[in-house]
Amino acid sequence: MNPISNPYMPAAGLPPSVLVGREALRERVRIGIARLREGRSAKSVLMVGLCGVGKTVLLQQMRSDAEGEGAYTLCIGNPEQRSLPALLAPQLRQVLLRLSQTEAAQDTARRALSALAGFTKALEGPFNGRLIDLNFDTEAAGLADQSQVEVGPTTLLEHACLAAKQAGSAVVLFIDEFHCIEATQLSGLIVVLHRCAQSRLPIIVVGAGLPQLRGRVGNAKAYAERLFDYPAIGPLSEVEAALAIVQPAAQDGVAFEAEAVDLIVEKTRGYPFFLQAWASHAWDAASTSPISLADVERAWTPAIVALDEHFFRAYFDRLTQTEKQYLRAMADLGPGPHRSGEIADRQGRRVQAVAPLRNGLIGKGLIWSPGHGDTAFTVPFFDEFMQRIMPCDDRRVVS
Ligand SMILES: Nc1ncnc2c1ncn2[C@@H]1O[C@H](COP(=O)(O)OP(=O)(O)OP(=O)(O)O)[C@@H](O)[C@H]1O
Ligand SMILES: [Mg+2]
Incomplete structure (x- = not known):
């Protein structure tokens, strides 16, 4: 599709062409x-x-x-x-x-x-x-x-x-x-x-x-x-996420195959930034309407490369080496939340020893504590990014 009329807005603070839900x-x-x-x-x-x-x-x-x-x-x-x-x-x-x-x-x-x-x-x-x-x-x-x-x-x-x-x-x-x-x-x-x-x-x-x-x-x-x-702003529901993909294109007379929409909704879990990024790359990858499942699949790699460069990287660059190692250990455990003790174990350290590091990361906005002794990423899919950017990290730190 013509990139000049691409209706998706994967950028911080940029209003989407259709604000869905909320x-x-x-x-x-x-x-x-x-x-x-x-x-x-x-x-x-x-x-x-x-x-x-x-x-x-x-x-x-x-x-x-x-x-x-x-x-x-x-x-x-x-x-x-x-x-x-x-x-x-x-x-x-x-x-x-x-x-x-x-x-x-x-x-x-x-x-x-x-x-x-x-x-x-x-x-x-x-x-x-x-x-x-x-x-x-x-x-x-x-x-x-x-x-x-x-x-x-x-x-x-x-x-x-x-x-x-x-x-x-x-x-x-x-x-x-x-x-x-x-x-x-x-x-x-x-x-x-x-x-x-x-x-x-x-x-x-x-x-x-x-x-x-x-x-x-x-x-x-x-x-x-x-x-x-303190109301929560969560990811979009499946129906809302589908609308956020379909409606901006429909305004330009462009359609999506249902399977193509389903794949984006499933993989992004309704998180708007990711949804905008992938839909944007799918638009660029497609040559005709409707945008197909194959177009969306083809857009996956460029979407991830762009997200790594323009979204995740900004958070990663704020980290010290020890903070990176802590988050890398956390990433090994999956999306989370995780018990703080488990993350410390993964690094071969005592939970008290890593407490200042953990507090520093909460202060920097990279993690938060959903319950006492629990730790979760504040950036969705950060576990997958950490595994991509530090593929074979030595997680163990000598205290
Ligand atoms: N309800 C929505 N429907 C469709 N797209 C949305 C919606 N909300 C946000 N977006 C898109 O998601 C992206 C992120 O939005 P925004 O910058 O407001 O998030 P944020 O929570 O403020 O992020 P950060 O924590 O980085 O400040 C933007 O590209 C925006 O256009
Ligand atoms: Mg913001």
Whole structure:
């Protein structure tokens, strides 16, 4: 088929031409926003899912849903980079400018804008935003004359929420890579959210990240668990995965043989990144419609080569030699999850001796712990990749 019209998008954060499934999650967030707009409470949502499962594109879709419903949205894509306030300040400004056009919210929004101007100065210079968390108190810092501001809100985010409330709307803060938020920034965020919930200010956080984010949130503040729900973003069901293959091609008048679709669904187990990669290569391999089982089989090797190069490799290159050996030993045991003791045994080491290494790998986002003493890959099919890239590894490490 013509590669120029190839409709598949195997790339991180690139919206697919057809976003399949996820209706229940989208509806859940929609209901939360509608509740806030009616002055009711709503829990924030932190969606957890493995690498390449579709977290980023779902957040993007939810943001556009929320904007469509008249909510004011803010979005942080990579919270590791800078402090949350530094990332939020320019977007808060946009939101406040929009709110200042609404009569009911005008005064609050204008005062918050003047506070924001002082705040932005504080983010520059020696601080570079690093030492300021979201709990940063505008009044205490004397950044603006707060005397006229209603008692209650103390942070800029709270001012924006108050203005949104006056405008009959809500604020939705989207945060991707939630597991990467640094601990003090995370507790600052939780404190502000807690205070907003107590004052009935209309805000929810919609976050997405790797499964380790749950433990990080729990460690940040004891009461944090109550503020959030943690729905899973899993692989697509068989029916959804088939639609994700068939529909983009159908838009171009191209069909797939049923067996060809079945093979992709079975082998990718419905993981969107893999499905997009293989369907894309099948498209390129085929010369006519319908794309056949033979085309899909022929596309397998180039799809794997591309995945190794553009997907798995990025994770592998972050590893030290000992980390590679640990993951290689783990890969020998299969896709997992595995008992941590079994992995240590495989290396001829004691489980306590490899604990720091294991923690480091959880921190780097390569593995997670689905239950006490269990270890699993966060990257689907990483076991197979490790066996390909380190075919005859010496797994045993001298302690
Ligand atoms: N629901 C879906 N239907 C069809 N394709 C999808 C769906 N969700 C994601 N994809 C495709 O899967 C790929 C991965 O999506 P995305 O980058 O959002 O995953 P992610 O979970 O954010 O990955 P990472 O953990 O690496 O950040 C992209 O090519 C995207 O177009
Ligand atoms: Mg992502």
